[in-house]
Amino acid sequence: MHSLRSSRLWPGVPLALASAVLFGALAPISKSLIESLDAQLAAGLLYLGAGVGLALVHAGRRSAGMTALGAPPRRADAGWLVAVWVFGGVVAPVLLMLGLARTSGASASLLLNLEGVATMAIAWLVFRENVDRRLLLGAAAIVAGSVALSWSAGGLRFDAGALFVIGACVAWGIDNNLTRKLSALDPVLLAMSKGLAAGVFNIAIALARGAAIPPASIAGAVAVVGFVGIGLSLVLFIVALRHLGAARTGAYYALAPFIGVVVAIAILNEPVTTQLLVAAVLMGVGLWLHLAERHEHEHEHEGQEHEHRHVHDAHHQHEHDGLDSRDAEPHSHSHRHTGQRHAHAHYPDLHHRHRHDRPR
Numbered sequence: 001m002h003s004l005r006s007s008r009l010w011p012g013v014p015l016a017l018a019s020a021v022l023f024g025a026l027a028p029i030s031k032s033l034i035e036s037l038d039a040q041l042a043a044g045l046l047y048l049g050a051g052v053g054l055a056l057v058h059a060g061r062r063s064a065g066m067t068a069l070g071a072p073p074r075r076a077d078a079g080w081l082v083a084v085w086v087f088g089g090v091v092a093p094v095l096l097m098l099g100l101a102r103t104s105g106a107s108a109s110l111l112l113n114l115e116g117v118a119t120m121a122i123a124w125l126v127f128r129e130n131v132d133r134r135l136l137l138g139a140a141a142i143v144a145g146s147v148a149l150s151w152s153a154g155g156l157r158f159d160a161g162a163l164f165v166i167g168a169c170v171a172w173g174i175d176n177n178l179t180r181k182l183s184a185l186d187p188v189l190l191a192m193s194k195g196l197a198a199g200v201f202n203i204a205i206a207l208a209r210g211a212a213i214p215p216a217s218i219a220g221a222v223a224v225v226g227f228v229g230i231g232l233s234l235v236l237f238i239v240a241l242r243h244l245g246a247a248r249t250g251a252y253y254a255l256a257p258f259i260g261v262v263v264a265i266a267i268l269n270e271p272v273t274t275q276l277l278v279a280a281v282l283m284g285v286g287l288w289l290h291l292a293e294r295h296e297h298e299h300e301h302e303g304q305e306h307e308h309r310h311v312h313d314a315h316h317q318h319e320h321d322g323l324d325s326r327d328a329e330p331h332s333h334s335h336r337h338t339g340q341r342h343a344h345a346h347y348p349d350l351h352h353r354h355r356h357d358r359p360r
Contacts, residue, residue, distance in 0.1 A: 012243030013291065016252035019236035024259030026229030028268055033222050038211035040097050040202050042222060045214075047089065048199025049223025050231030054192035061188070069239065070186040080182050081193065088175030089198025094205070095168035103161025109150040111165040113143055113257075118173025119250030127177055129245050138289030139251040145282030146257050148275055173250075179238060180246040187238035195231055251290060258283050 026046075034042040061068075073081065100108055120139055123129040182190055207213070214222075240249045258279055264270045 012240050013252065015236045016240035016244060016249045019233045019240060020253045020256040021259050022229055022233035024256035025263045026225065027260045028264035030222065030225045033218060033225065037214055038206050039100060040093065041206035041211040043093050044199050044202030044206055045219055045222040046226030046230055047195045048203060049226030050234065051192050051195025051199050052223065053227030054188055054195060054231045058188050058192060068186040069188060071184050073185055073189060077182060077185065080178055084175055084178050084182065085194055085197040087171045087178065089194055090201050092168045092171035092175065093198065093202055095164045095171060099161045099164030099168060102164065103159055107162055108165050110147060111162055112169060113146045113150065114166060114169040115172045116143055116250050116254035118170045119176045120247040122173045122177045123245065123247040129247050131247050134289050135248065138286040141282050141286030141289065142251055142254045145279040145286065146254055148282060149257055149261060149279040151275065176250055177246045180241045183238050183242035187235045190238055191231055191234040248290065255283055
């Protein structure tokens with residue numbers, strides 16, 4: 001375990017993969033529960049289950065005296081929080097519902113693979129996150145595997161509905177990148193707020209459209225699935241963003257459709273197809289390229305002050321007034337970094353979001 005914890009892959013990569021596993025398992029597990037529900041109402045129940053479940057986790061954590069997994073939200077974070085709720089919980093689901101009503105399911109399934117592409121493109125072009133050649137090739141292989149998995153005889157139909165689905169993918173890509181800017185916050189509180197906001201909004205719109213209210217047993221079961229498949233998955237995703245950045249976390253998260261098919265084969269006895277085998281090869285190549293990535297060069301840290309959960313490593317050598325600086329690690333408090341220049345392997349985490357002149 002010590003060698004794993006000291007690895008450059010720890011803990012970001014396992015967290016991103018675990019997030020993809022939980023979200024990927026969501027579709028096959030919830031299929032029998034939500035197939036008779038209005039699509040937007042089902043989405044609202046899933047998100048509300050995530051929000052309420054995480055609220056209970058937060059309350060239980062506080063009563064047990066457990067420390068938070070990150071910094072508390074500050075007034076300066078309010079604008080970013082609202083933007084995350086709007087793009088990820090309101091705009092994207094509404095655009096997806098509009099798209100599903102106007103295009104084929106096969107076409108929508110293929111187009112949803114663009115979320116990973118949008119996340120990476122926005123991270124690279126807008127937020128200037130480093131994306132090297134190996135990462136691009138790996139992401140391309142993973143996305144190609146996802147496309148192969150969702151391809152059907154109907155192929156891709158480009159119509160007005162397709163534009164709405166593409167818009168939803170872009171909105172989720174923006175959401176993922178904005179969430180990265182908040183990744184130092186307590187992920188339980190951040191995911192809880194997003195779940196509650198998205199859940200209440202989507203349920204309200206669905207009921208206003210005349211969607212039928214499901215039996216309490218069905219609604220409760222969907223909420224529980226949402227807590228695990230969306231709530232816990234989102235908590236892991238946020239912490240992975242903290243360590244890997246948006247582009248890499250989004251690429252690992254793109255494995256979710258493949259994981260969903262594997263779960264469907266295991267629990268629903270669905271057949272193993274040629275598509276699945278092709279997707280497995282492509283995604284395996286992409287995953288290997290990502291795991292083998294080693295980004296190392298001399299870089300400079302500018303002085304900055306921020307708050308997040310940390311231990312006293314090479315990047316945290318500050319003092320604590322009246323306390324042993326290494327008591328109760330990891331801990332979260334506002335601290336200042338002095339400028340330094342050094343070289344080591346790193347990801348674009350909270351302390352390595354510097355510019356690069358060219359892909360490395």
